[in-house]
Amino acid sequence: MLExxxxxxxxxxxxxxxxxxGEVSDLCDVKPHVLRYWEQExxxxxxxxxxxxxxxxxxxxxxxxxxxxxxxxxxxxTIGGARQRLTEEGDAxxxxxxxxxxxxxxxxxxxxxxxxxxx
Numbered sequence: 001m002l003e004x005x006x007x008x009x010x011x012x013x014x015x016x017x018x019x020x021x022g023e024v025s026d027l028c029d030v031k032p033h034v035l036r037y038w039e040q041e042x043x044x045x046x047x048x049x050x051x052x053x054x055x056x057x058x059x060x061x062x063x064x065x066x067x068x069x070x071x072x073x074x075x076x077x078t079i080g081g082a083r084q085r086l087t088e089e090g091d092a093x094x095x096x097x098x099x100x101x102x103x104x105x106x107x108x109x110x111x112x113x114x115x116x117x118x119x
Contacts, residue, residue, distance in 0.1 A: 023057075030065070042082075044064060045065065068086070
């Protein structure tokens with residue numbers, strides 16, 4: 001298990017559309033019960049629920065979990081403080097997250113283009 005201060009050593013997020021709670025747990029180095037608790041505490045974190053209440057996280061959810069983890073474990077914020085910080089960042093954080101998502105999408109499209117290009 002990684003030390004809380006080694007957030008930059010977390011594994012890269014694979015190019016998938018949906019992640020199970022177990023996969024997010026491994027990608028973000030937090031236990032599944034912690035993820036379920038954070039869903040209650042942070043309104044921004046709301047994975048898609050399907051068949052039998054199974055949770056499916058999207059890429060932006062994984063990024064948000066990593067941000068919450070960094071605020072709580074690295075910066076020393078309380079749950080309330082982290083919630084307030086995320087709420088204050090709101091639009092600015094969303095813009096930054098959108099930019100990161102767009103960068104990832106462009107990279108994935110370039111890879112796809114390379115695969116589809118005739119040789």
